[in-house]
Amino acid sequence: MLSIPAxxxxxxxxxxxxxxxxFYWAVSxxxxxxxxxxxxxxxxxxxxxxAGCAAQAATAGHTVVQVCDxxxxxxxxxRTQPVVADATSLGxxxxxxxxxxxxxxxxxxxxxxxxxxxxxxxRVLRPGGRVLLSVDSLVLxxxxxxxxxxWAHLSDVPxxxxxxxxWPDGSITRCFGVExxxxxxxxxxxxxxxxxxxxxxxxxxxxxxLGVSPQALxxxxxxxxxxxxxxxxxxxxxxxxxxxxx
Numbered sequence: 685m686l687s688i689p690a691x692x693x694x695x696x697x698x699x700x701x702x703x704x705x706x707f708y709w710a711v712s713x714x715x716x717x718x719x720x721x722x723x724x725x726x727x728x729x730x731x732x733x734x735a736g737c738a739a740q741a742a743t744a745g746h747t748v749v750q751v752c753d754x755x756x757x758x759x760x761x762x763r764t765q766p767v768v769a770d771a772t773s774l775g776x777x778x779x780x781x782x783x784x785x786x787x788x789x790x791x792x793x794x795x796x797x798x799x800x801x802x803x804x805x806x807r808v809l810r811p812g813g814r815v816l817l818s819v820d821s822l823v824l825x826x827x828x829x830x831x832x833x834x835w836a837h838l839s840d841v842p843x844x845x846x847x848x849x850x851w852p853d854g855s856i857t858r859c860f861g862v863e864x865x866x867x868x869x870x871x872x873x874x875x876x877x878x879x880x881x882x883x884x885x886x887x888x889x890x891x892x893x894l895g896v897s898p899q900a901l902x903x904x905x906x907x908x909x910x911x912x913x914x915x916x917x918x919x920x921x922x923x924x925x926x927x928x929x930x
Contacts, residue, residue: 730751780811824859875926
């Protein structure tokens with residue numbers, strides 16, 4: 685059973701596995717860089733300022749509307765416009781007003797009625813627009829249940845349509861398998877382009893390689909990005925891209 689890496693966003697900060705998390709965020713930035721539109725576009729960022737997606741998209745030449753929960757969370761720049769609002773309720777935005785939406789940082793898993801939010805994302809996308817999202821995986825959910833000795837709950841996971849997992853800190857996360865995620869997107873009028881684990885390389889492998897050679901980080905990131913995808917991606921988080929049907 686997978687153990688939950690320390691410094692996981694849902695369980696707080698830790699110095700443990702520092703090299704792995706350096707690798708994790710480098711992979712995240714590289715995946716976003718590959719996904720961003722090639723032409724200057726209008727992008728909605730729901731990921732929160734800690735994810736750094738808005739700044740990266742703005743640096744790449746895009747105009748970004750970043751939804752923040754408090755006024756001081758995101759500085760305004762020439763290409764970034766912070767909006768103080770609830771990221772899970774997009775009723776203040778007009779339909780079809782964005783070329784792309786970024787919902788990183790597990791924000792869809794933290795919003796338990798995910799269907800409503802994904803429907804709103806689809807509404808604000810123009811036809812042909814795309815969304816990049818990340819969610820907690822069933823692999824992670826099962827690891828959390830196992831570590832808390834919820835064996836009866838664990839046995840129900842394969843048959844469940846919705847998997848809500850309690851964390852030790854009292855929070856709840858919604859976990860997805862590939863087919864559950866595909867069905868969610870399809871029901872909201874989106875078509876999945878691809879899905880992959882955030883990282884397929886194990887924390888122990890990354891820690892070992894970077895412990896021996898810290899200069900190997902770019903090589904590890906390239907290996908992660910070019911790794912072939914199986915039918916059932918593994919890893920603690922899934923990353924997916926979907927497009928709004930024209």
